[in-house]
Amino acid sequence: AQSVTQLGSHVSVSEGALVLLRCNYSSSVPPYLFWYVQYPNQGLQLLLKYTTGATLVKGINGFEAEFKKSETSFHLTKPSAHMSDAAEYFCAVSGSGGYQKVTFGTGTKLQVIP
Amino acid sequence: DAGITQSPRHKVTETGTPVTLRCHQTENHRYMYWYRQDPGHGLRLIHYSYGVKDTDKGEVSDGYSVSRSKTEDFLLTLESATSSQTSVYFCATLTEYSGNTIYFGEGSWLTVV
Numbered sequence: 001a002q003s004v005t006q007l008g009s010h011v012s013v014s015e016g017a018l019v020l021l022r023c024n025y026s027s028s029v030p031p032y033l034f035w036y037v038q039y040p041n042q043g044l045q046l047l048l049k050y051t052t053g054a055t056l057v058k059g060i061n062g063f064e065a066e067f068k069k070s071e072t073s074f075h076l077t078k079p080s081a082h083m084s085d086a087a088e089y090f091c092a093v094s095g096s097g098g099y100q101k102v103t104f105g106t107g108t109k110l111q112v113i114p
Numbered sequence: 115d116a117g118i119t120q121s122p123r124h125k126v127t128e129t130g131t132p133v134t135l136r137c138h139q140t141e142n143h144r145y146m147y148w149y150r151q152d153p154g155h156g157l158r159l160i161h162y163s164y165g166v167k168d169t170d171k172g173e174v175s176d177g178y179s180v181s182r183s184k185t186e187d188f189l190l191t192l193e194s195a196t197s198s199q200t201s202v203y204f205c206a207t208l209t210e211y212s213g214n215t216i217y218f219g220e221g222s223w224l225t226v227v
Contacts, residue, residue: 032213043218051213099214100145106156
């Protein structure tokens with residue numbers, strides 16, 4: 001079985017501050033890990049993904065995430081928040097049961113305060 | 115962009131009526147999925163398909179059925195809609211190249227009154 005836990009359903013940061021969204025996973029096999037972003041009334045858009053290789057992954061819009069096997073974590077960061085980053089972010093994992101089965105976390109809504 | 119089109123995008127229907135949502139993809143992907151999104155639950159898998167006429171249940175399949183008669187089309191049917199099925203429904207496909215990545219459609223907002 002596999003699962004994803006996103007710590008904090010709502011996160012608020014000031015514009016220009018560090019963004020840190022937390023994701024912990026469980027998987028019985030080496031996981032593939034993903035972050036998606038969802039803007040209001042839209043579908044989910046892939047931000048970045050980890051499959052194999054380099055554990056620090058860079059994505060779109062200045063986001064990056066680091067796969068830490070020992071901590072079973074895949075936290076999403078951005079050095080400086082912008083107003084346009086306000087959205088909901090979903091962490092996801094695949095692996096257990098096949099890499100075609102993707103399990104999503106419950107999401108974290110990011111608010112950016114001017 | 116995986117070329118996924120969902121229809122209808124918005125629908126209001128009455129309790130007890132059948133409803134069908136359509137997903138169309140242009141990328142010839144083998145895997146297709148239907149998820150529902152509800153506050154506090156994230157995305158939950160309803161059904162998925164791994165080929166024409168090959169489908170399987172997800173974690174919240176009760177009250178839903180699916181069909182896939184062509185690679186490009188994946189239909190989700192609510193046989194008799196209930197208020198608990200008011201939700202946003204997302205279709206997705208998976209590219210098996212470069213890391214088995216899921217791509218989503220724009221969503222279908224369904225309200226059952």
